[in-house]
Amino acid sequence: MKTIKEQLEDIPGTYVFTKERSRLGLHLNLFCTSLLKAANREEFLRDEPAYLAKFPLTEEQRRAVLERDWIGMVRLGANIYHLSKLGGTDRKTFQYMAGCMTGMTQEDYRAMMLAGGRSIEGNRSKSEQKTGA
């Protein structure tokens, strides 16, 4: 019997916001939370590195923010709803951020959604994907 954690980690292309990610990403997510204020958004956009220096982020997290490496930020503990504050600061939508994370072009991603979205078939588990079931 697999543990809940093992079952969650077996879902492909998915980074469930667990205690590990929430600890790892706390300051990254606190930075995103600071962008709920318009004045902070302006200050951040004026000088991004200077603004980020106020938060105890790792070098990798800092780089991921500056490069808008959305999937990288998720891997480093950011939650998508926190990230949406950074996305909003850039005037970008959830669909834009999600599209970036898939590695598809924005056009292809939008077309996939209009055609009914990504199918669940073959996307339930990593083990299923390996066996080609």
Add this chain to the structure above:
Amino acid sequence: MAKIIAGLGTSHVPAIGVAMDEGKTQEPYWKSLFEGYGPVRKWLAEVKPDVVILCYNDHCAAMPPDTIPTFAIGVGDEFKPADEGWGPRPVPVVKGDPDLAWHLVESLVLDGFDLTIMHQLQVDHGLTVPMSITCGQPKEGPVKVVPIEVNVVLYPQPTGRRCYALGQAIRKAVASYDKDTKVVIFGTGGMSHQIHGERSGLINKEWDTAFLNDLTANPQRLVDLTHVDYIRDAGAEGIELIVWLIMRGALNDQVKEVCRHYHVPASNTAAGLIVLENR
């Protein structure tokens, strides 16, 4: 005597709010989604509830990453629309109902549900978009709202079973409120969607349809669903659907489906809506 007369489940996709705020509801992308909202607006205008108990989840606008209540309730006179990173939505301030909210607090806590009590709560798209979907674009808040907020962001979210039990406790609490009050309860979020990771864009229409079907006649199957079931089959963010079970738990065992609407896509999401009346 207060009474819950009906429940309503709906998605709360932020892009639906943006489409309304920017006057895009008649554009080809949005037209058929919004056409499906006609019957529910008509129904709600006829029913005219005094209060909506609106169960939803905040998306890290009111709840910071270092403080995450599992369940919270807004007891204020009013709730301002939150700035979610692109300025607050141009929608009216949401009117609260402190009397009913405090009655719920007391009844629920004495009943074993320890909700976080919030005098101030800025409400994000999880609450404002369902108001727009069901009430259109009035200049002032059209109905009093008691917000009940649920953590669906950080694992472990409450179980669907716990949400359903909370709904049952809300049913009991409302029944013991002595002011004549007509209540409709909303459960919002979902349906299937995933908006992070390489699996983004997941939609599971078959799963959603079964969820809508069983909400009326077989909620016990839904109550048994696990975190893994939701996240795997309805997408990581589809777990918002546990919030609908609070709504269902607050209704009678026997309910009648009044109307339903299902549309793909609203941005990244399968948008669902259902109205259930107590029998």
